[in-house]
Every structure is written in C-alpha cells, then in structure tokens.
Amino acid sequence: MELIDIIRSRLSPLEPLELEITDDSHRHAGHAGARAGGGHFELRIVSVAFAGQNTLARHRSIHALLADLMPSRIHALAISARAPEESGS
Secondary structure (H helix, E strand, C coil), X not given: CCHHHHHHHHCHHHCCCXXXXXXXXXHHCCCHHHHCCCEEEEEEEECHHHCCXXXXXXXXXXXXXXXXXXXXXXXXXXXXXXXXXXXXX
C-alpha cells in the first residue's frame, strides 16, 4: 500500500468530508529528512470532528492518528484542518 493510501486510511476515523494529500517530497531533495527516507506532505482536510476545536487540537488529533509514521515515513506534514463551516464549500 502506498504511503498516501496509508495516511488516508489512518485519517478515516475523522470521517473527512474533503481530504487532499500531496506528496511534496520531490521539492525537498537533499534535505536531511529526505535523505533519511521521510517524505514531505501537505494535508488539507475538512471534518465535522473539527467543529469547535482550535488549530492545536485539530493538529494533535491528526498527529495522534499518524504518530507511528513520524518521523520515519513522514518527515514533514503541513496541515490545513477545517470544520465544514470554515471550508467555503
């Protein structure tokens, strides 16, 4: 299973209404984390689970679901996590 598919599966408990995962690893070639094998990813997620939560709480819930992938398989993760009413969709 590809890492993006694993990330998508791990985030499924949040029941995302929207989920976009971008592998930006190629933009970080030569970076220490890239040399060690960890990828750089951008995550955009919209979930009802984030309603009423601040940014830190949202990021913590995402990191908890992906914890064993960091830092070995995921070196860096840029997160945009929003509740549906914040998404503009």
